[in-house]
Amino acid sequence: MSESQVKLYYKNVTAEVIGPEHGIAADQLKQLAEKTSPLISQLNKEKKDGRTPYRDLPFNKEISRKVRELVAELKDRCENLVVLGIGGSALGNIALQTALNPYMHNLDDKQRRGPRLFVFDNIDPPQLTSFLKWLKDNDRLKKTIFNVISKGGQAAETMSQLMIVHELLGPDSYKKQIITTTDTRQGTLRRITEDVGFRSLEVPEGVGGRFSVLSAVGLFSAAMCGIDIDSLLAGARDMDDRVSCEDFYKNPAAINAAVNYHFYKKGKNISVMMPYSYALKDLADWYRQLWAESLGKVKVSAGNEVHVGPTPVKALDTTDQHSQVQLYREGPNDKLFTFLQVNNFDRDLKIGLAPEDASELAFLAGKDLSTLFNNEKRATEYAILQSKRPCLTVFFDEVNAYTVGQFIYLYEVTTSFAGALFGINPYDQPAVELGKEATFALMGKPGDEYEKLAQQIQSLTKIDGDFLV
Numbered sequence: 001m002s003e004s005q006v007k008l009y010y011k012n013v014t015a016e017v018i019g020p021e022h023g024i025a026a027d028q029l030k031q032l033a034e035k036t037s038p039l040i041s042q043l044n045k046e047k048k049d050g051r052t053p054y055r056d057l058p059f060n061k062e063i064s065r066k067v068r069e070l071v072a073e074l075k076d077r078c079e080n081l082v083v084l085g086i087g088g089s090a091l092g093n094i095a096l097q098t099a100l101n102p103y104m105h106n107l108d109d110k111q112r113r114g115p116r117l118f119v120f121d122n123i124d125p126p127q128l129t130s131f132l133k134w135l136k137d138n139d140r141l142k143k144t145i146f147n148v149i150s151k152g153g154q155a156a157e158t159m160s161q162l163m164i165v166h167e168l169l170g171p172d173s174y175k176k177q178i179i180t181t182t183d184t185r186q187g188t189l190r191r192i193t194e195d196v197g198f199r200s201l202e203v204p205e206g207v208g209g210r211f212s213v214l215s216a217v218g219l220f221s222a223a224m225c226g227i228d229i230d231s232l233l234a235g236a237r238d239m240d241d242r243v244s245c246e247d248f249y250k251n252p253a254a255i256n257a258a259v260n261y262h263f264y265k266k267g268k269n270i271s272v273m274m275p276y277s278y279a280l281k282d283l284a285d286w287y288r289q290l291w292a293e294s295l296g297k298v299k300v301s302a303g304n305e306v307h308v309g310p311t312p313v314k315a316l317d318t319t320d321q322h323s324q325v326q327l328y329r330e331g332p333n334d335k336l337f338t339f340l341q342v343n344n345f346d347r348d349l350k351i352g353l354a355p356e357d358a359s360e361l362a363f364l365a366g367k368d369l370s371t372l373f374n375n376e377k378r379a380t381e382y383a384i385l386q387s388k389r390p391c392l393t394v395f396f397d398e399v400n401a402y403t404v405g406q407f408i409y410l411y412e413v414t415t416s417f418a419g420a421l422f423g424i425n426p427y428d429q430p431a432v433e434l435g436k437e438a439t440f441a442l443m444g445k446p447g448d449e450y451e452k453l454a455q456q457i458q459s460l461t462k463i464d465g466d467f468l469v
């Protein structure tokens, strides 16, 4: 292992810091270690047996080779890269871009190391209309590549976007300007890909959307936009070593999951992730989906249905200090906080001199903005600890592709541990299906089942004027 390490700090969840009523006592930590330790070998075995294919992604040289090949072919003639995808087919792309490219990437030609990136993970009509108008009006369309990402290949949102872009590009450019990323063998998008002859990348077998950012799903847009995908994968491989460690106390994913599980069982069922870094803010969004879709499940225990799942919440540094912290300190003590802290920012500013008639601001003058920022984190953590609420911190020495790769893999494996602790399957999402089917029914998808479903929906969701005020 080399370079800087992402570290998980967990002292501030202990009884020593927040007292015995809310904190984890030494004997409780020991019990958690005893419960979680066997899961480490279980997960290692699942990995070895190929039952968790997402864990092989950092080691798969073929994927990055194909991605690099396509990037080499397209990069010079692409000024705008538009990702069309949703959920796990978009959130990782957004997170990588925000974390690893400058804030002004899209707006400043001198700062960007690849095309501008736009990710459309929803179908809001005014938003998409306005964007497509910008492309057309400025004659930008011909230097635009669309990366359509869908594992299942039938999400109504992504497929509608594809059809809109089809009309926009017309038959000549359609084939040239679309790259698909989809299942290796099946699904509507794979079929279209083969029929039209799109250039295409693969979502590997057995890798679900929210675990796919380290496959071509996330790597293609990242590499196109100048992100070092080799370092990203190297960081994930480094973390693979650490989260495979059979010693619970040295395994950050096992500890992270065990701490989350403990607090959930104690009624602290809300997990707030609060990055003190704009760059890391969309990783908190990515985590929110990973955690919610993987762990929010119903299971049968002793003949009863049991609903489990911590509720992930994203908050952002000083922005949310001035919005959420009142609730976090005086509201219900039902949350576990995870701060993300960056020790060394790659850019910094000095705070200027205080105006002459504002000597009360002199204490800030000449200090680094990063000092203020990280002290704000420390101050918020202190205030929350004073209210006896548990806090974890994930430390990044710096934000770069290597540490972001570590973080992604840490949270993916933490999710696997948490799934095992909760006794649920973290890799499926059965409850998402009904909403998708209902959309198909309402949009008139043919078939008796859809017609019946559409009638049921109409009757249940019909607006009753008596209740409209």
Ligand code: PA5
Binding pocket: 086, 087, 088, 089, 149, 150, 151, 152, 153, 154, 155, 158, 208, 209, 210, 211, 293, 429
């Ligand atoms: O994690 C998941 O499996 C989901 O969030 C999917 O990524 C999302 O529903 C999009 O699905 P698809 O990639 O099949 O269009």
